[in-house]
Amino acid sequence: MNYAYYPGCSGLGSSEEYERSTRAVCDALGVTLAPVPDWSCCGSTPAHAVNTELSAALCARNLSIAGRMDCEGGLLTPCPSCLSNLKLATHRMEDAAFRQRVDELLDAPSGVFPRTRSVLQMLLEDFGMESIARRMNRPLLGVRLVPYYGCLMSRPAEVMQFGHPENPTAMETLLRACGTEDVADFPAKIECCGASHGIPSQRMTSRLSGGILSLAADYGADAIVVACPLCQMNLDLRQKQAARAVGLERRIPVLYVTQLMGLAFGLDMPRLGLEKLCVSARPLLDKMQKARAEAAQKTRETAGKAEVRP
Amino acid sequence: MESIPLHNACDPAFARQVEQESGQSLAACYQCGNCTAGCPAGFVYDMQANQIIRGVQLGLKERVLSSQSLWYCLSCSTCSQRCPNNIAVAEVMESLRHMARREGHISAAPINAFWLSFLATVRRFGRSYELGVMALYKLRSGRLFGDLDIAYPALSRGKLGFLPHVVEGHGEVGRIFERYKARCDKEGVKP
Numbered sequence: 001m002n003y004a005y006y007p008g009c010s011g012l013g014s015s016e017e018y019e020r021s022t023r024a025v026c027d028a029l030g031v032t033l034a035p036v037p038d039w040s041c042c043g044s045t046p047a048h049a050v051n052t053e054l055s056a057a058l059c060a061r062n063l064s065i066a067g068r069m070d071c072e073g074g075l076l077t078p079c080p081s082c083l084s085n086l087k088l089a090t091h092r093m094e095d096a097a098f099r100q101r102v103d104e105l106l107d108a109p110s111g112v113f114p115r116t117r118s119v120l121q122m123l124l125e126d127f128g129m130e131s132i133a134r135r136m137n138r139p140l141l142g143v144r145l146v147p148y149y150g151c152l153m154s155r156p157a158e159v160m161q162f163g164h165p166e167n168p169t170a171m172e173t174l175l176r177a178c179g180t181e182d183v184a185d186f187p188a189k190i191e192c193c194g195a196s197h198g199i200p201s202q203r204m205t206s207r208l209s210g211g212i213l214s215l216a217a218d219y220g221a222d223a224i225v226v227a228c229p230l231c232q233m234n235l236d237l238r239q240k241q242a243a244r245a246v247g248l249e250r251r252i253p254v255l256y257v258t259q260l261m262g263l264a265f266g267l268d269m270p271r272l273g274l275e276k277l278c279v280s281a282r283p284l285l286d287k288m289q290k291a292r293a294e295a296a297q298k299t300r301e302t303a304g305k306a307e308v309r310p
Numbered sequence: 311m312e313s314i315p316l317h318n319a320c321d322p323a324f325a326r327q328v329e330q331e332s333g334q335s336l337a338a339c340y341q342c343g344n345c346t347a348g349c350p351a352g353f354v355y356d357m358q359a360n361q362i363i364r365g366v367q368l369g370l371k372e373r374v375l376s377s378q379s380l381w382y383c384l385s386c387s388t389c390s391q392r393c394p395n396n397i398a399v400a401e402v403m404e405s406l407r408h409m410a411r412r413e414g415h416i417s418a419a420p421i422n423a424f425w426l427s428f429l430a431t432v433r434r435f436g437r438s439y440e441l442g443v444m445a446l447y448k449l450r451s452g453r454l455f456g457d458l459d460i461a462y463p464a465l466s467r468g469k470l471g472f473l474p475h476v477v478e479g480h481g482e483v484g485r486i487f488e489r490y491k492a493r494c495d496k497e498g499v500k501p
Binding site for chain 1: 350351353354382384385386387388390391398400404407408411418420421423424425426428429432436437438440443444447451456457459460463464467468469470471475477478479480482483485486487489490493501
């Protein structure tokens with residue numbers, strides 16, 4: 001199936017490894033992502049915080065271009081902030097008076113908008129656990145993974161339409177399909193990391209992200225698994241600041257779910273961008289490799305025993 | 311305890327305006343406090359979410375619109391999700407933030423400086439330009455030395471591009487901002 005694809009600005013910079021691993025995983029599953037030609041910024045938090053019509057106009061330009069692409073799979077984006085803005089704009093523009101006010105800000109009146117989903121939602125709905133498990137050849141063994149969603153993916157519920165608004169489980173499903181035996185049931189999975197206040201109000205963000213990190217540490221996380229560039233930045237790039245705020249000494253790698261899927265699919269390391277992480281994923285990789293070696297040894301032993309048995 | 315003279319502080323038109331802009335029926339709020347209990351930003355608020363709603367019901371326009379809480383709100387929608395009366399509290403906060411801006415109440419200047427710096431790069435290039443946002447924000451807020459500890463890890467891992475990505479249709483994006491500004495001027499409100 002063909003999909004129109006909106007990478008989002010952070011994919012060009014701070015979350016380049018998310019962009020790269022998303023493409024790699026989609027490639028491996030035979031998914032064609034066609035970038036929205038000459039896409040522009042959705043306006044993110046600043047635009048909707050300033051004015052709803054301005055935010056919707058910035059989204060409408062992209063939604064109109066994507067609508068002309070004729071991709072049967074609709075529009076996909078990996079970024080929950082872009083997703084939230086694009087979906088909210090689509091939702092609000094169902095109101096004729098609002099649409100009129102937004103169209104007045106555009107060069108040309110907006111066209112037909114496609115259905116917009118996250119890449120995560122597409123993986124779950126269009127592929128599902130079984131076909132992803134079939135593609136998996138290096139199970140993610142021997143590590144405890146803590147899925148963390150943040151706020152935007154599932155709320156507001158009536159617009160996002162993605163799992164339970166307070167207990168989404170998409171990443172758990174994908175990780176289990178990738179052979180994980182140990183996914184934590186993480187109670188802070190939908191708490192806010194402090195979002196874009198990291199720059200103007202660092203202390204606030206550090207305390208919120210710090211709380212998530214320290215609970216993940218209590219849950220024995222070998223890694224936190226995320227699907228949002230802003231969550232990843234606050235938990236990884238700002239991990240020292242956040243850990244200091246709550247007196248946490250352990251460091252926990254924070255990986256995108258697509259990076260872990262790529263590992264489970266056995267994709268080439270450079271396509272997953274693990275070197276971009278600030279907290280090294282090396283201990284996690286070593287632990288998984290050791291567990292896989294042990295599992296293989298066990299299989300050989302059982303097979304050997306079976307052979308000697310008369 | 312502070313007392314508020316309701317007979318002369320109350321502006322009933324304000325409550326109606328907030329209801330209309332946010333599309334929420336605020337009379338339904340019975341002050342259970344679920345919104346405040348779930349709010350991750352409450353620890354920095356000067357008025358809690360339920361107090362904001364009560365303030366709007368009472369028509370305390372100046373008091374509500376000058377609250378810093380409007381700016382510290384993270385738009386996480388936990389409040390809306392947990393309201394037993396289906397009030398989208400986050401929508402109310404957003405509408406109040408817009409009203410505060412239009413009337414010139416900027417109660418958290420650094421947050422506003424960050425938002426405007428971000429939008430300035432989108433207006434100019436069509437996409438946000440992270441390094442440019444940081445530079446503009448430092449100039450606008452005067453906080454020159456903030457976040458220096460993350461500059462090295464970000465730059466050494468190529469997480470901050472040195473050059474902006476300029477969209478071909480950046481003129482088109484710039485015109486969205488120009489029309490928005492012109493409309494604010496025409497309607498006599500601050501952009």
